Amino acid sequence: MRIAAGVDVGSTQTKAVIMSDNGGVKIAARALVDTGANVQRAAERAFDACCREAGVHGGDVAFVVGTGYGRYKIAFGNAQMTEITCHAKGAAFLCPGTRTVIDMGGQDSKAISVGPNGEVVDFVMNDKCAAGTGRFLSNSAEVMGISLDEVGPLSLKAQHPVKIATVCTVFVESDILSYLAQGKTGEDILGGVHNAIAKRTLSLARRLNIEPEITMTGGVARNIGMVRALEAVIGRKMLVSPDAQFIGAVGAALFALEKLDQSFESGIWRGEHAVPGGH
Amino acid sequence: MNDKKEYRGSIHQQQKDLMLAWYDQLDQAATTGNPPTVSMMISGNCVELLEGFEAVPIYPEVNALQLAIRHQSLDPILAAEELGYAADNCAYVKADIGCILKKITPTGGKLPTPTLILCNFVGCNTYLKWFEHLAKLQQAPLYVIDVPFMRADEPSRSDIEYVVKQLQETVNKLEQLTGRKFDYDRFRQAVACSSRTEELWSQIKHLARRSPSPFDAYFDAITLMGPLYVYRARPEGVEFFEAALAELQAKADARKGVYEQEQFRLVMEGPPPYPYFRTFRDMFAKWQACAVASTYSTVGGLWEFGFRHDPSNPFESVAMHMIAQNVTNRNFLQRYEQIRRYVEEWNADGVIIHFVKSCRLFSAGQGDMREYFTKQLGVPTLYIESDLEDPRYFAEAQTKNRIDAFFEALEHSKAAASIRS
Amino acid sequence: MPFLAGIDCGTSFTKAVVLSEDHGQPRVVGKGRTRSGVRVDEAASAALAQALEHAGLDRRQVEYVATTGFGRYSVSFRDIQVTEITSAARGAHFAIPQTSAILDIGGQCTRAIGITDTGRVKVFKSNDKCAAGSGMFIQRAAKYLEVRLEDVGELSLRATHPQPISSVCAVLAESDIINHVSAGITVQDILRGIHESLADRAGALLKRVEMKSELTLIGGVARQAGIARALEDRLKIKVNIPEDCDFICALGAALLGLQRLTANDQSRKRL
């Protein structure tokens, strides 16, 4: 049985996944830690936690692929790949039939057209001034003094969602304050925020040919309000895996497994960018 | 490591020498008032006309980009913003204005107050503002050559007559200002020189159709562009491009490319991020991705499709060049077509669209361009954003991430294709 | 001797100042502060009540109420309202007479105000389109780097090789920071870099308002993050932080109220 791992070092959280291939490929263990200021440490912590969870020694893990912004800091990584490539791969595995991936990260939002084998056909990412959709939500939560987990459910209670014009994560705050001053309810404001993000994300995804199945990945996928808002504007249901926030790491781990599989001939492994710590 | 590899040929040294010689002339003009100097825009410049007065061109854009490449653009930009220029004004303009305010020059030498500020308006409305403001700031005479935009496939008779008329009016203006008589024969010889330089330049560009390409038609082309705009109409220009062609021809014949193994062939759209020029190039070098064509290298003139200045009809051919044969005065759809030809005839794997916030002429609507190439033509296309002069708009992490992802996908599809065949 | 109130209805806190005037000398006799919440009117009354209690006065003794800040229009018992910019200028001028410019680094908005020697607003400029250089920037950084906002200043002073932050965007800057962190650059050096780029951006705004001599710094974030020092080294100017800085706007409003009140009295006398 072959064991490989994927580590996704994101701007806020670091996720690790160990996958095994014993006739069938499956997730053996997952771990999630806050990234914090020491990226390298975070990667190690996540990986170690994951090994404990899986009951294996780091040494047993034959190959590790790193992804996410901090991917090049993973000292023990055998190769690095962008989270775009990994999200596509992971989504295709966790949600078979995926043709479009929508991800709202802390820094970037992305939409990916995925091929039948989980390869990236085309992808688009947010414009400069629309960076940080994830932040957009957490800022709103902060301004209104509620926890990030409450945001989604509350937004679903909106009666007359407010209109938000700005796409700037920072300036949304002043819009929200104005609405609070006007005595608008938290539900309506959050409803407005969710609609704004949903529409913006749709117009991002429209730059691709949006084809079903559409899978939402990343931590924001756990926000039921966001999922509903997005489904409403797209006009169809989306797939959301319970492992949504691990999808990048899963994709990375899948590539690691493929690497072990000698029959695999993808060009991905050519070029010096795929040697340890290569940069 | 691959990503530190960079093309270096003897012509790079020659280029430096030529450009320094040019700055020396400007310095001399600043001290002695001779030769007369004329500020012009790179795009669709009529440097040939200046030769008729033995006048030397000043290109504010060249000054601006020199500064940016040397990581010195931010201070003058801030100086201009203190005057009230907005964060969203073209940073070329701000850098240039800032330099005049702070008396900064790219070489440290002096720059003259131009004898004439000649705005060759070729599509870029910012040029008009820029030169109006320069004239106000420097108290120098201003003349605008209004070049009708390419709203049809070919310029109309009246378009050409209008520009020719203005060229003649420019001649009168310069005769007044310089006290010199316009030397028509010199002008005609200059036009002849240009047509030879253009032929050589065009042949160089066509070398990039070879695989591997002997030079990078974006990053290396930029080195060759300086002499093209300053010396095109002079014997020095012809000599330089003869040398350049010989060197690159030899390289091509030896099947030597920019990289040991040319992995990807790209068409580049939009100006480069000069403040991060090297960083940006490395992001492509890492993937051994070579630009085989670029729209930016046709800003000053579009010659690879056959246009040449014509000594038998100098005024009209200068007019034609200004109206129809530079990318800035050609309409957006004509640019789509230009890129499409590059992809097919230069046999490229994909298109990189670099949106620069400074330049709306280049960038406004590039999303539609992406739409056209990905959805209508199925050409892999990457869209990234930064700026050509303002270091504050380059987000290194994002840019690198997107470029890596683009090549990962491209590599995958190439590998898949090779398995299929 | 009349009593006046100035109430600053800010987005998070409502502050009240009670002012008295003896022999033409305005004097602060009471201060109050409460969370703004959603009902501005109630918060205003509460803050005022506190200030009165502190001054040992009775509501009826207050002759004139001037409001300022975000909720200035929502206070039913006001006599006049002025913007927080006008009141800040007046308040800062009163607290630190040699002030020639005021810098307010708030959550999203950084604002520079140039004032005359009478404390009138001469010119002001805010980053009203892009949040670049706003306090949010430093808050996020502190959060990400896992340091308390109040420790940021202290830490940044221990920098040895400050790291410039290239991106102007408060959101994108985060990935710059992540890069620096990934590149193993110390927290001190990163924080100092942030301070310097913040100071430079503030400097650019200040140049737009023709700052002459001394600067007065107000606004929460900047103060907590100890950016004053960075401003002093970077801009080579004296930076003042008025004591109980939070009340500057309320004070300014009260002073402007006093000006109106005396003006009205005179016109009444004339009749």
Place this chain on the structure above:
Amino acid sequence: MVFERTFDNCSALRFPSVQEWKQAHPGRKVIAYFPVYAPVELIHAAGMLPVGLSGAGDRLDIQHADARFGSFICSIVKTTLEMGLAGHLEPFDGFLFSTICDSARNLCFVMKRNFPQMYVDFLHLPHNPSSSAAAQFLAEEYRRILTELERLGGKVSDDALRRSIALYNRNRALIRELYQLRSRSPQQVPTSELYQLIRVGNFLPVEGHTAQLEAALVDFQSRNGKLRDSIRIVVEGSFCEQPPLPLIRLVEDAGCYIVDDDFMIGQSWFESDVPIEGYPLLALAKSYLDRSVYSSVRHDFRKPRWDGLVDKVRRNRADAVLFLIAKFCEPAYFDYVPYKQELERAGIPHLQLEFEEKSFTFDRLRTEIETFVESLVFD
């Protein structure tokens, strides 16, 4: 007032008033234009309805256009394309763009690609009026466009052109008169009303609009409001994308009388009547060169725009200038600098604000406008 209803009706998406006109005039064509220096006379003379496009305000969510025009591009360019992609521009048979700015010009050709079945044209207005060839060139450019229009709507006689010029002369003369009345007694002519009155001219047939102007002139003259203790300001910078109506109201409520402005400049861009003698197209061309009002998108290095602004302030005895600049409007950003320099030389106070046609909250702007007024009123 009556025109407020018309305003809402006209500014509704899908252009109901235009649809009505088409039903009433079967077979006749409608041509839309960016409302800056557009030769509406040509369109009118061709028996068509010229309609000025001024964005979609806050009535439309951008869901396609920002994929085509990314960050750092102004709203009106995006909303115009969005209206097209969302099917709201169906009533139109063609679009006429002109040399306004680089974004608007590129929009012209993006429209061409996305709406191949429509007539989309680009008018090159000369930037070198000093050239002896400029008038001739522009006349021929007008001729070229007229020929295109004739292809759609049939032959156009010189007399038809003269009739159209006369009609628009009358319309513009009335607007000039209304502006003079407002400058004389601003309490009688609130800008928020005048603005709507003039803006509906974007959509209505000129004949009908002229009637409305005449009626309004009488109505305004008959009013007598008390002159408030407000400052007199000139608004500069809104020549293309228009500020939201609530913002104009806000400026007035903050204690400003707007005594002159460059709103809807396309409706009033000649300082005096276009001659109806001689070759009409040449008359129009010469009028553009010598008779049109200055703005940041019209270039004539013989007479600087900044002098135009200072004159405007003096002519209207204004206390200050308010720059209302559309976010990402580069021509306005550029001109702000020389304007600022000349105003400061002349000792005229000014404030610069940015707006987007689509905004829902105005607290930030309100604070800055009020501060500006306070800084002029309190000493």
